[in-house]
Amino acid sequence: MAKSSPPASQSTSREENLTSSRLVFNPSKHDNQRNLSCRGDNPQLPDSVLEDTWVLDVLFPPELEVKINKPVPIFEGADVHLSCISRPHPQIV
Secondary structure, eight states, rough: OOOOOEEEEEEEEEEEEEEEEEEOOOOGGGGTTOOOEEEETTTTTTOOOOEEEOOOOOEEEEEEEESSSOEEEOOTOOOOOOOEEEEEEEEHH
8 A cells, every 4th residue: 555645844954044835635526716825934033024915727527417397207208398507617618
């Protein structure tokens, strides 16, 4: 079995005066258009907070929903109207 990455990690290099953080996650369609932010500061300096934010653009295949205008059972010869609703991202053009 493959070893999975931890969800978050941080490393610091005093020689380079650098701190690096890493986040691993698998976005879902529910994360589409949500914000992902990165924030850093130096506790020794007042007002040193910096933050950058990205809007996630998560692509996903269509979700389909079929609706029928008649309750079941459907009898032979009855008019039946079906609706097929598709919700993909990006939208189908």
